[in-house]
Amino acid sequence: MSNIIEFFQNLELLDWIFYLIGGLMIIYSLFAVEAKKVFDSILALSAVSLLSVLLFIVLKAPDVAITEAAVGSGLASAVMIFALFRMKAGEKK
Amino acid sequence: MRRIWAVLISAVFLYFLIASYYPTLPMFGNIDMYRRVSFDYISKSTTKEYQPVEFKKSKDLEDGSANVVTSIVVNYRSFDTLGEVTVLFAAALGVGILANIRKRRIEFEEHKVLATATGIVFPLILLFGAYVFIHGHLTPGGGFPGGTIIALGVLLLMLSKNEFKVTEIAKHTEQIAGSGYVLVGLIGMAIVGVFLANFLPTGVVGNLFSAGVVPIVYTLIGFKVGAELSSLVSEMREGDKA
Numbered sequence: 126m127s128n129i130i131e132f133f134q135n136l137e138l139l140d141w142i143f144y145l146i147g148g149l150m151i152i153y154s155l156f157a158v159e160a161k162k163v164f165d166s167i168l169a170l171s172a173v174s175l176l177s178v179l180l181f182i183v184l185k186a187p188d189v190a191i192t193e194a195a196v197g198s199g200l201a202s203a204v205m206i207f208a209l210f211r212m213k214a215g216e217k218k
Numbered sequence: 219m220r221r222i223w224a225v226l227i228s229a230v231f232l233y234f235l236i237a238s239y240y241p242t243l244p245m246f247g248n249i250d251m252y253r254r255v256s257f258d259y260i261s262k263s264t265t266k267e268y269q270p271v272e273f274k275k276s277k278d279l280e281d282g283s284a285n286v287v288t289s290i291v292v293n294y295r296s297f298d299t300l301g302e303v304t305v306l307f308a309a310a311l312g313v314g315i316l317a318n319i320r321k322r323r324i325e326f327e328e329h330k331v332l333a334t335a336t337g338i339v340f341p342l343i344l345l346f347g348a349y350v351f352i353h354g355h356l357t358p359g360g361g362f363p364g365g366t367i368i369a370l371g372v373l374l375l376m377l378s379k380n381e382f383k384v385t386e387i388a389k390h391t392e393q394i395a396g397s398g399y400v401l402v403g404l405i406g407m408a409i410v411g412v413f414l415a416n417f418l419p420t421g422v423v424g425n426l427f428s429a430g431v432v433p434i435v436y437t438l439i440g441f442k443v444g445a446e447l448s449s450l451v452s453e454m455r456e457g458d459k460a
Binding site: 129187188196 | 350358359450455
């Protein structure tokens, strides 16, 4: 237990940013799992990848950050939303 | 009950992560680079002795790209990248087959503000995507993100105009760019003797024409990924032939 207390005493500002973004990512992923509507899950997943872009920038990996911003939060969400529309169009018939 | 188990398991996992695993990791940015394999890649001197690389001064290095990630992805592990491109092609093929089941097209409400703004923003998006993959060996970026940015521009066009369609030209572009990559590899095999080897001179680090074959390969990958992903999104929307 003393390990954990030391761990929180030794944190710096950058570490606090880290854990804030990480905690938000965990909250959004829980929301994506638990949400009633599939559309809300897709939006939460997009938010998770947007937050991970921030983490990648802090970790000095701009290549991965650009790719994640374009693929993860842009194109993947669009493809998933199109697939959702297509599924709904099939259900109505 | 299921949730209680999930919370318990993640609490135990977090405890071990913070208490026992985290203290064994070196602090961020304090790794001794001389003892890592990546050091040789970063100093671009796997054959000769170590010399510091100076921007706009160093000449005739093993690989002339200023961006380390690009030099690893396209120069040292280019065959791997060829495999990745093939995987992306297989994924687009799968979507093309699966999205063919229903022929109903997804329609959007046309919005005048969005349509006007797209006309202004779309050329800028194209320009930025081209910049990302042409300067892939100098600044962060490369073929994959550049192509995806172009595909996102096409997606914006798709959202703003209902009658917009991605034509067959996208597929032809993708085929030509993909076979161009293999062709570059075969030319390297003919000149140097190794598949996908660098056969052009590497100039001064930091210039546009500096990394030999890397800018050519990344431009081809950018065209291929852009065309492929735009036709993937379009197939997802159209259902029938894109």
